[in-house]
Amino acid sequence: MSGNGVRERASGVRVLLVDDEAGFLETLKKRLARRGLEAETAGSGEAALEVLARVPEIDVVLLDVKMPGMDGIEALQRIKAARPLVEVILLTGHATLEGAVDGMRLGAFDYLMKPCEMDDLLAKVFEAKARKAELEGRVAGAGGTP
Amino acid sequence: MFDRHYYKSLSRSMVLTVFLVSLTPLALVSAITSYQFHTSYKDRVQAHLRELVLKHKRNIDGFLAEKLAVVRVLADIIPEGRFRDPAALQAILKSLQERHHGAFVDMGLVDADGVQVAYAGPLRLERARYAETRWFREAMRHDLYVSDVFLGLRGSPHFIVAVRVRASGAEWILRATVDFESFNELVESVAVGQTGLAYIVNNQGEFQTRPRREAAVGPAEMRGILLRAAGAETRGDFSPESAAAGIRAAQSSVALDVIHEPAGGKDVLLLTAPLKDGAWTLVYQQDEADAYASLYHARNLSLFAILAGGVGILLMAVLVANRMVNRIVEADRERDMMNDQVIEAGKLASVGELAAGIAHEINNPLAIMLEEAGWVLDLLDDESLRGHESHPEMVRALKQIRQQGGRCRDITHKLLSFARKIDPTVKPVQVNDIVRDMAALSEQRAHLANVRVSVDLAPDLPEVPASPSELQQVLVNLINNAIDALERGGELKVSTRLDGGFVRLDVADNGMGIPKANMARIFDPFYTTKPVGKGTGLGLSICYGIVRKMGGEISVDSVLNQGTVFHIRLPIGEARA
Numbered sequence: 001m002s003g004n005g006v007r008e009r010a011s012g013v014r015v016l017l018v019d020d021e022a023g024f025l026e027t028l029k030k031r032l033a034r035r036g037l038e039a040e041t042a043g044s045g046e047a048a049l050e051v052l053a054r055v056p057e058i059d060v061v062l063l064d065v066k067m068p069g070m071d072g073i074e075a076l077q078r079i080k081a082a083r084p085l086v087e088v089i090l091l092t093g094h095a096t097l098e099g100a101v102d103g104m105r106l107g108a109f110d111y112l113m114k115p116c117e118m119d120d121l122l123a124k125v126f127e128a129k130a131r132k133a134e135l136e137g138r139v140a141g142a143g144g145t146p
Numbered sequence: 147m148f149d150r151h152y153y154k155s156l157s158r159s160m161v162l163t164v165f166l167v168s169l170t171p172l173a174l175v176s177a178i179t180s181y182q183f184h185t186s187y188k189d190r191v192q193a194h195l196r197e198l199v200l201k202h203k204r205n206i207d208g209f210l211a212e213k214l215a216v217v218r219v220l221a222d223i224i225p226e227g228r229f230r231d232p233a234a235l236q237a238i239l240k241s242l243q244e245r246h247h248g249a250f251v252d253m254g255l256v257d258a259d260g261v262q263v264a265y266a267g268p269l270r271l272e273r274a275r276y277a278e279t280r281w282f283r284e285a286m287r288h289d290l291y292v293s294d295v296f297l298g299l300r301g302s303p304h305f306i307v308a309v310r311v312r313a314s315g316a317e318w319i320l321r322a323t324v325d326f327e328s329f330n331e332l333v334e335s336v337a338v339g340q341t342g343l344a345y346i347v348n349n350q351g352e353f354q355t356r357p358r359r360e361a362a363v364g365p366a367e368m369r370g371i372l373l374r375a376a377g378a379e380t381r382g383d384f385s386p387e388s389a390a391a392g393i394r395a396a397q398s399s400v401a402l403d404v405i406h407e408p409a410g411g412k413d414v415l416l417l418t419a420p421l422k423d424g425a426w427t428l429v430y431q432q433d434e435a436d437a438y439a440s441l442y443h444a445r446n447l448s449l450f451a452i453l454a455g456g457v458g459i460l461l462m463a464v465l466v467a468n469r470m471v472n473r474i475v476e477a478d479r480e481r482d483m484m485n486d487q488v489i490e491a492g493k494l495a496s497v498g499e500l501a502a503g504i505a506h507e508i509n510n511p512l513a514i515m516l517e518e519a520g521w522v523l524d525l526l527d528d529e530s531l532r533g534h535e536s537h538p539e540m541v542r543a544l545k546q547i548r549q550q551g552g553r554c555r556d557i558t559h560k561l562l563s564f565a566r567k568i569d570p571t572v573k574p575v576q577v578n579d580i581v582r583d584m585a586a587l588s589e590q591r592a593h594l595a596n597v598r599v600s601v602d603l604a605p606d607l608p609e610v611p612a613s614p615s616e617l618q619q620v621l622v623n624l625i626n627n628a629i630d631a632l633e634r635g636g637e638l639k640v641s642t643r644l645d646g647g648f649v650r651l652d653v654a655d656n657g658m659g660i661p662k663a664n665m666a667r668i669f670d671p672f673y674t675t676k677p678v679g680k681g682t683g684l685g686l687s688i689c690y691g692i693v694r695k696m697g698g699e700i701s702v703d704s705v706l707n708q709g710t711v712f713h714i715r716l717p718i719g720e721a722r723a
Contacts (some may be wrong), residue, residue: 066506115509115517
């Protein structure tokens with residue numbers, strides 16, 4: 001826990017956690033909150049899309065690949081379609097690397113293997129947020145609209 | 147055990163089938179032809195012998211009739227008085243002897259009282275008395291008479307031809323003695339083969355000629371045969387006329403018997419023909435074996451041919467069956483090997499599925515547990531809790547939970563990599579490149595373990611169809627294993643070579659080697675000799691699966707405390723395009 005450094009970087013980063021395991025979601029949310037990250041949770045792909053529609057400030061989505069109903073890859077495509085600038089980090093519970101690679105090809109920022117270290121997770125989230133910020137800046141500059 | 151039995155019975159039935167199928171027509175054809183040949187040849191031989199006997203019967207009957215006719219002519223045309231004159235009788239005899247090649251020995255005129263009144267010949271038989279002799283009594287009853295052969299007064303065998311003459315109011319008998327020897331010769335000349343034998347017997351079975359050898363049947367048996375052969379043969383007057391009639395009628399009168407000779411144990415052909423109106427019988431005997439010699443010879447020859455053919459067929463059948471069965475054995479063995487490989491592959495696949503399932507099911511709870519542990523650690527970070535005396539111990543325990551959870555995660559990840567299909571796209575791969583890359587990649591780890599890595603690559607190695615990532619995984623696994631085996635440092639050498647239609651890849655270390663007991667199991671999934679937590683026992687099974695999938699082979703040579711070499715052979719051809 002790098003204490004304040006993390007907290008500073010975390011401020012203003014809004015995260016959406018998508019996983020069908022409620023226990024995992026809750027704990028991760030609490031841990032992220034402790035590090036200053038505000039996290040929303042969704043138990044499924046559909047729920048994630050709803051949350052995204054409801055909370056437009058979300059920067060990074062942590063998306064479980066294997067879920068009942070709509071799976072991570074499909075959810076990723078729909079998220080990217082709805083909110084192209086939102087960065088998605090895939091969480092794979094099993095090593096379906098193809099899934100991860102497919103996800104990367106479809107626009108995911110990166111992938112993490114479950115279970116993952118909190119430090120790795122945070123690092124990835126901050127990278128994603130930084131990229132999003134950069135892209136947003138570029139879009140704003142190019143498009144001319146504030 | 148069962149297998150050997152099975153193949154033996156298979157071979158046996160094949161031999162039997164081939165043998166029977168080939169031999170049956172052969173045997174059938176030979177049996178039919180030999181039967182036909184047998185009967186026709188026997189018929190021919192018998193017909194020939196009948197003809198022979200018949201001819202001689204005619205000759206003998208003719209001989210007798212001729213002698214009889216001559217004496218009768220003499221009796222007819224020469225007045226009785228001339229015979230009384232010894233000089234005239236001597237002249238007649240001389241003439242007879244000259245014209246008949248000495249067949250006539252002597253002549254005599256006997257009166258009705260049986261007293262020989264005139265005689266010409268080599269003996270002094272004038273006034274000899276024949277009244278009591280059988281031939282005389284018989285001669286007095288018939289016009290013409292030919293006696294049986296008897297010793298007579300001279301003590302040498304002969305027979306008498308007698309003609310009854312009626313002259314000067316009384317009956318006289320003109321008798322001539324016919325030489326037995328010349329007659330005997332006539333009969334003796336009837337001989338075929340080695341055992342052919344002809345002789346003449348009278349109704350009592352007494353020999354009329356002197357057979358060269360002992361006859362096949364005794365007088366008693368001969369009588370039985372004669373009775374049967376002659377049937378109700380009439381004992382008529384024998385005369386030149388009746389002889390001629392007999393010759394004409396004799397066509398069917400040759401009887402053939404087959405007699406088993408008890409003494410010699412042989413079967414004897416016995417041909418009988420009536421002579422002298424049935425008073426005598428011409429007997430011809432020949433051993434069957436001799437008569438049918440060429441038949442038996444041909445039969446033996448064909449039997450030998452069949453036997454030799456049968457042996458040949460049997461040998462061929464055994465040879466062919468053995469060859470076939472060996473092929474079947476070979477094919478079965480190959481099939482068993484294939485089965486084993488399929489089973490091995492299936493085992494790997496099912497283990498892989500199981501592993502993936504377990505890993506996946508464990509991973510999620512594991513993630514939650516680790517998150518919870520992390521969360522508790524986060525909470526323990528609070529100022530208010532730090533002062534608690536158990537705080538350091540709780541942090542230590544939670545860190546331990548996290549660490550062990552990490553170990554579990556490593557295991558599940560390796561399990562998943564065992565089951566997962568990394569990029570399986572097959573393309574032409576230069577093995578040397580991959581070896582170089584992987585050796586370089588392992589350099590750091592090897593350096594830490596004090597292992598010197600060297601590569602020995604064959605130039606101009608052809609490319610093999612393979613998945614590069616799979617091949618990389620194989621090499622990484624083998625190199626890591628080798629480094630693990632070199633606990634106290636050592637050398638690791640990766641070499642490539644062209645080996646027939648294969649690219650051969652050897653990974654050799656001079657480490658501790660693999661004990662014999664472990665050899666059989668090193669490719670089994672989850673089999674490991676490494677300490678708990680160090681290895682999953684999946685590396686070599688992954689290598690095995692990949693190499694087999696590429697149509698290659700993986701094997702290992704190991705000497706304890708000297709080192710281990712893993713050999714991989716990858717087919718160059720378009721094995722699995």
